[in-house]
Amino acid sequence: xxxxxxxxxxxxxxxxxxxLVLISTGTMLVRGLNLGIDFTGGFITEFSTSQSxxxxxxxxxxxxxxxxxxxxxxxxxxTNWTVRxxxxxxxxxxxxxxxxxxxxxxxxxxxxVEKSNITIIPLDSDYIGTQxxxxxxxxxxxxxxxxxxxxxxxxxxxxxxxxxxxxxxxxFHDIVVVIGxxxxxxxxxxxxxxASMLAIIGYSLNDSIIVADRIRESMKLNQGESLSHVIxxxxxxxxxxxxxxxxxxxxxxxxxxxxxxxxxxxxxxxLFFGIFVGTLSSICISATFPELTGLKxxxxxxxxxxxxxxxxxx
Amino acid sequence: xxxxxxxxxxxxxxRTSKWQYLIIAVALIFMALSALPNFFPKKQRLLIHxxxxxxxxxxxSELYTQLADANLPVNAINSTEQGSELxxxxxxxxxxxxxxxxxxxxxxxxxxxxxxxxxxxxxxxLGLEPIKLGLDLRGGVLFxxxxxxxxxxxxxxxxxxxxxxxxxxxxxxxxxxxxxANKEQVVVNIYQPQxxxxxxxxxxxxxxxxxxxxxxxxxxxxxxxxxxxxxxHQEIMSQSLSTMRGRIEELGITEAVVQxxxxxxxxxxxxxxxxxxxxxxxIGATASLQFFQLQERGGKYFKTESGESIAVSPVxxxxxxxxKNAKAGRDEMGMPxxxxxxxxxxGDKMLRFSARxxxxxxxxxxxxxxxxxxxxxxxxxxxxxxxTIQAQLGSRFSITHLxxxxxxxxxxxxxxAGSLDAPITIAKERTINATLGEKNIENGMAALTxxxxxxxxxxxxxxxQLGVIANVALSFNLLCLLGLMSLLPGAVLTLPGIAGFVLTxxxxxxxxxxIFERIKExxxxxxxxxxxxxxxxxxxxxxxxxxxxTTLLTALILYAxxxxxxxxxxxxxxxxxxxxxxxxxxxxxxxxxxxxxxSNSRREKGVMA
Numbered sequence: 001x002x003x004x005x006x007x008x009x010x011x012x013x014x015x016x017x018x019x020l021v022l023i024s025t026g027t028m029l030v031r032g033l034n035l036g037i038d039f040t041g042g043f044i045t046e047f048s049t050s051q052s053x054x055x056x057x058x059x060x061x062x063x064x065x066x067x068x069x070x071x072x073x074x075x076x077x078x079t080n081w082t083v084r085x086x087x088x089x090x091x092x093x094x095x096x097x098x099x100x101x102x103x104x105x106x107x108x109x110x111x112x113v114e115k116s117n118i119t120i121i122p123l124d125s126d127y128i129g130t131q132x133x134x135x136x137x138x139x140x141x142x143x144x145x146x147x148x149x150x151x152x153x154x155x156x157x158x159x160x161x162x163x164x165x166x167x168x169x170x171x172f173h174d175i176v177v178v179i180g181x182x183x184x185x186x187x188x189x190x191x192x193x194x195a196s197m198l199a200i201i202g203y204s205l206n207d208s209i210i211v212a213d214r215i216r217e218s219m220k221l222n223q224g225e226s227l228s229h230v231i232x233x234x235x236x237x238x239x240x241x242x243x244x245x246x247x248x249x250x251x252x253x254x255x256x257x258x259x260x261x262x263x264x265x266x267x268x269x270x271l272f273f274g275i276f277v278g279t280l281s282s283i284c285i286s287a288t289f290p291e292l293t294g295l296k297x298x299x300x301x302x303x304x305x306x307x308x309x310x311x312x313x314x
Numbered sequence: 315x316x317x318x319x320x321x322x323x324x325x326x327x328x329r330t331s332k333w334q335y336l337i338i339a340v341a342l343i344f345m346a347l348s349a350l351p352n353f354f355p356k357k358q359r360l361l362i363h364x365x366x367x368x369x370x371x372x373x374x375s376e377l378y379t380q381l382a383d384a385n386l387p388v389n390a391i392n393s394t395e396q397g398s399e400l401x402x403x404x405x406x407x408x409x410x411x412x413x414x415x416x417x418x419x420x421x422x423x424x425x426x427x428x429x430x431x432x433x434x435x436x437x438x439x440l441g442l443e444p445i446k447l448g449l450d451l452r453g454g455v456l457f458x459x460x461x462x463x464x465x466x467x468x469x470x471x472x473x474x475x476x477x478x479x480x481x482x483x484x485x486x487x488x489x490x491x492x493x494x495a496n497k498e499q500v501v502v503n504i505y506q507p508q509x510x511x512x513x514x515x516x517x518x519x520x521x522x523x524x525x526x527x528x529x530x531x532x533x534x535x536x537x538x539x540x541x542x543x544x545x546x547h548q549e550i551m552s553q554s555l556s557t558m559r560g561r562i563e564e565l566g567i568t569e570a571v572v573q574x575x576x577x578x579x580x581x582x583x584x585x586x587x588x589x590x591x592x593x594x595x596x597i598g599a600t601a602s603l604q605f606f607q608l609q610e611r612g613g614k615y616f617k618t619e620s621g622e623s624i625a626v627s628p629v630x631x632x633x634x635x636x637x638k639n640a641k642a643g644r645d646e647m648g649m650p651x652x653x654x655x656x657x658x659x660x661g662d663k664m665l666r667f668s669a670r671x672x673x674x675x676x677x678x679x680x681x682x683x684x685x686x687x688x689x690x691x692x693x694x695x696x697x698x699x700x701x702t703i704q705a706q707l708g709s710r711f712s713i714t715h716l717x718x719x720x721x722x723x724x725x726x727x728x729x730x731a732g733s734l735d736a737p738i739t740i741a742k743e744r745t746i747n748a749t750l751g752e753k754n755i756e757n758g759m760a761a762l763t764x765x766x767x768x769x770x771x772x773x774x775x776x777x778x779q780l781g782v783i784a785n786v787a788l789s790f791n792l793l794c795l796l797g798l799m800s801l802l803p804g805a806v807l808t809l810p811g812i813a814g815f816v817l818t819x820x821x822x823x824x825x826x827x828x829i830f831e832r833i834k835e836x837x838x839x840x841x842x843x844x845x846x847x848x849x850x851x852x853x854x855x856x857x858x859x860x861x862x863x864t865t866l867l868t869a870l871i872l873y874a875x876x877x878x879x880x881x882x883x884x885x886x887x888x889x890x891x892x893x894x895x896x897x898x899x900x901x902x903x904x905x906x907x908x909x910x911x912x913s914n915s916r917r918e919k920g921v922m923a
Binding site for chain 2: 041044052054075080126127128129143146147150151154155158195198199201202203205206209210213214217237238240241244245247248249251252253254255256258259260261263264271275
């Protein structure tokens, strides 16, 4: 009874993940990603102030004047400032060099009101290209692809191709869903978020392998139970571990999300949901996929017997 | 199962041998020492000197009252004859005090802000340093480079002229006049129309983007149309960008930001580089290497070091862009040299050329742009070697006759990082502050502390005594990771690196959870504690190995092929896997044995189950 229920849950979960992937792909196509300046390039404006100002105060002052998002850095003890703005505003209209630094004049007036003896000296304004060149995007894509293939090969060697493909599919699901969340919320997708995607890959794989490993072990020791039963038993016996590990990791990321504030928001959101769906997919996809594609429950026993026979014949 | 002799845990295979303790002790001490510099915060200090000798140093008590009047806290004041040193708890206190003191004493005293490393001298002498923080966490150095695309363009025009000359010579065409007009055009005069057409076809073949215009049957103008000139410029810019990325990566700075700025500028932000002097010569150099065939007369002339003038074919056999790898080394005689590995195209060219020219000399020319005193950009070309080709050369060979091992190192670095066709000058150089700001980093650290704290508490609540072991292992893990990151010169901690950190903590906990769950399972089956512990570790190990090897594989690939932030992440992740294997499996196994094989099994069972 319990076994049937768990199998049902797993298959329902599989449909849920499929549904999530479809929704995410749809959202991505309709809304697109809100790419950060790292990816899009944009405008850079530099100015200096006659006195040092707290960066947080400057940020607040700028927020009142600049339409759309921007990035602020300071230099020379907060007297030299750099503002980066994306080329495309969030409503899709194009920013240009002229409007992109029109705020500088307004800022002069506002800061003057606030602190009477500060003058703002415009230094430079220019268009900047993306931080990631075309060749680097290609390189990054190549890195991902190579990583995936190597993982497939390694896992196929250690397990069976169905487990390997299942794990890679689960990983694919996690990435697509997280990208879908970014398309949905329109949170900025920047290099940091990209890095957290890489972390999700690592985590998702880890999860899938641990379940797969237990399934393999149970298959070797199995005495006449069905594959579905073996898989369910393996999931049940790793469930505590899965919940503890995911729970503690989510706690760490949750506190980042809660305490670290805006600069780490995208980063923690990506990791949080990535690990959440990663846990789900390790059970629903990577453990269920081999069953769907017709893995025989006595696969490892036959293999071991063959190995024994081979040894005896030698 | 329960009938195993009680001293099972003491059998030879289970006992922790002395060398295992030794390894753990040595590794931990070493890592703790490497991690130690991170625990000494930088001291914020103000230095006050009088402008002239006649003015005496300000009394410490006077400084203290000045600051206390303005409600500004100060940690310590150190006044001597030469001047005063004031220490503050944090940067913002130091800034406020700075503004106050400038107001009061600014006219007669020089007041300087400076950071003093808080690391004790003996650690500095051991060569230990704290972990390097990335641009987003700490700030760094900014370079803005001017790429002289016009110079590259005029070099290209000269190259076209030389190529035309060499084509006519190869085809034995006479009565030729080739000249450059308006710095943008090459005018070719050949008095036989069919010869001119033949030359035109070959030129078109070599320079597909070049436009041609027949002034007459015997005169041909070669030039770049506006679109082609533009795409030439784009090409130069993207070559310069990727060369700069390559060079910075060679320097071991993984988290640099390299962006195109405006039409012909490159913006480079280097985290962790506190000293621009180390980086400047490498970034600013526009070196390239070309290999020429020696010829009797005509073509290009070079002066060798001995002052002798030699003529080479104007078109190089191949140039630096075909160099895939370059490594400095020494030959059998101990003379410095650089080993080169060429890419497929370069290797092919070299193979064909050397097969045809065994016994003939080949000239290696190193060229570099530099600025003279009046600010003009000039090209300096130097013949590195004139060597006879002894045998057919493939994609691997060496350049010899280098003056010193240091020169060989520098040449190898520049060649590895790619060549530049356009001269580059440094237009701006500045130290910049962190993007995230001090406050945000504090928040981030507080969040990480909370997260790790929750994890530690949970482990104790769930696993009790075993939880303590897991926590000790986790703390050692963090210590080892911090130590390793501080030791490696190329490792820089950035936001993506923190992602790696979080993931590492998660996976380190996972290692212990996997083991402990196995132990619990074994106990449920009714095994004695000591056997359950051994079995738990043994069973979980295969799983842990699989999971960690896959992760390590991912980290390695990301490190090898990725760049910048991806690389930084890969470093933390890869090192984290290694340290968590060491602490999570090795150390915690030793600790668990220590706890459980020496005591009464019934009591422990109560503790663990």
